[in-house]
Amino acid sequence: MPRFALHDPLWLLALLALPLVLWLRGRRSVPVLLVPFAAAWHRPSLAAPSRWPVALAFLGLALLIGALARPQQVEDKREVRSEGYDIMLAIDLSSSMRAEDFARDGEPVNRLQALKPVIQAFIDRRTTDRIGIVLFSGRAYTMAPLTFDHGWLSRQLTRVRIGMIEDGTAIGDGLGVALTRLEQAKRDSGGKRIGAFVVLMTDGANNRGALQPQQAAEIAKSRGIPVYTIGSGREGYVNVPVYDDQNRRIGQRRQFSDLDEGQLRQIAEATGGKFFRVADADTIEGAFKAIDRAQKIEFQAKSYLITTELFWWFAAPGLALLAAAALGARPVWRQEAVA
Numbered sequence: 001m002p003r004f005a006l007h008d009p010l011w012l013l014a015l016l017a018l019p020l021v022l023w024l025r026g027r028r029s030v031p032v033l034l035v036p037f038a039a040a041w042h043r044p045s046l047a048a049p050s051r052w053p054v055a056l057a058f059l060g061l062a063l064l065i066g067a068l069a070r071p072q073q074v075e076d077k078r079e080v081r082s083e084g085y086d087i088m089l090a091i092d093l094s095s096s097m098r099a100e101d102f103a104r105d106g107e108p109v110n111r112l113q114a115l116k117p118v119i120q121a122f123i124d125r126r127t128t129d130r131i132g133i134v135l136f137s138g139r140a141y142t143m144a145p146l147t148f149d150h151g152w153l154s155r156q157l158t159r160v161r162i163g164m165i166e167d168g169t170a171i172g173d174g175l176g177v178a179l180t181r182l183e184q185a186k187r188d189s190g191g192k193r194i195g196a197f198v199v200l201m202t203d204g205a206n207n208r209g210a211l212q213p214q215q216a217a218e219i220a221k222s223r224g225i226p227v228y229t230i231g232s233g234r235e236g237y238v239n240v241p242v243y244d245d246q247n248r249r250i251g252q253r254r255q256f257s258d259l260d261e262g263q264l265r266q267i268a269e270a271t272g273g274k275f276f277r278v279a280d281a282d283t284i285e286g287a288f289k290a291i292d293r294a295q296k297i298e299f300q301a302k303s304y305l306i307t308t309e310l311f312w313w314f315a316a317p318g319l320a321l322l323a324a325a326a327l328g329a330r331p332v333w334r335q336e337a338v339a
Helices: 011-027 052-068 111-125 150-158 171-186 213-223 262-270 281-292 312-329
Strands: 003-008 071-077 080-084 084-090 102-104 105-110 130-136 142-146 196-202 228-230 237-243 248-255 275-277 297-300 304-307
Touching: 011 281, 052 312, 080 248, 084 111, 084 142, 111 196, 111 228, 111 304, 130 150, 130 171, 142 150, 142 171, 171 196, 171 213, 196 262, 213 262, 228 262, 262 275, 275 281
Parallel strands: 084 130, 084 196, 196 228, 228 275
Antiparallel strands: 003 071, 071 304, 080 297, 102 105, 130 142, 237 248
């Protein structure tokens, strides 16, 4: 919440002194020389002297005193300490993720639709983690870098859909890009990256990309980054919907699940992570518990203040009132009564 601050503590004393000055001015004694019949010489003006110039002058002085106190609007950004991980989520968007071998409320859903709520629950629960998202199919790219802004991350997740990237399953490239993002936010100890994990979700076998999964796993192992692999989908033949060029569903076909479970197990075991086979939404809870058992580290956010100077909001009207008082006390013309 914004708050207001005054830097000069003497401004209040000066402000309180103004009524005292006004009172003393009214009580001051003025030497008077009595001249007989002097009243006959006086030519009265059309109006009695006004008290407005004095009032304007004192109000202007009060505003100037307030301006000299240097008022500011201060928005305080406090220092925040929290414990958490750096986690990159690598999500497979190949066409096989359209396979409808999951169910929600009794209705069949595809593998990505089944995973999205689980991923969203992961983001919601890991409130003190920095989380990023890498998407891959025929190639891989970063959708969201590591961030504490989980609201923004959730909005990005809603945009994820199958067909965003050319088809294929480049598991090695997906893992490699995730590792690159963790390297850009380097935080290590003894040559090892600490507090960092990759959660890799796929339903197929590597068939595209420049980096082989074994090579990516060796990189993760050398950096001390565990990779938790999640194999999505049921074994055997599954129903896969067929779409036309306008993305309209025109039917379905039977397709055999080609998940390379052995490869995913090797990646997890080589890096110190764990493999999970996701046959339903509850299975991924095991991955969350495994991550919770890992080492936690502390992040420290920067603290800073944003201030807005309000000096001229007081000084400008104060000067204007003093100028008006001066003009009122000594007008450039005076209309006098004609004798």
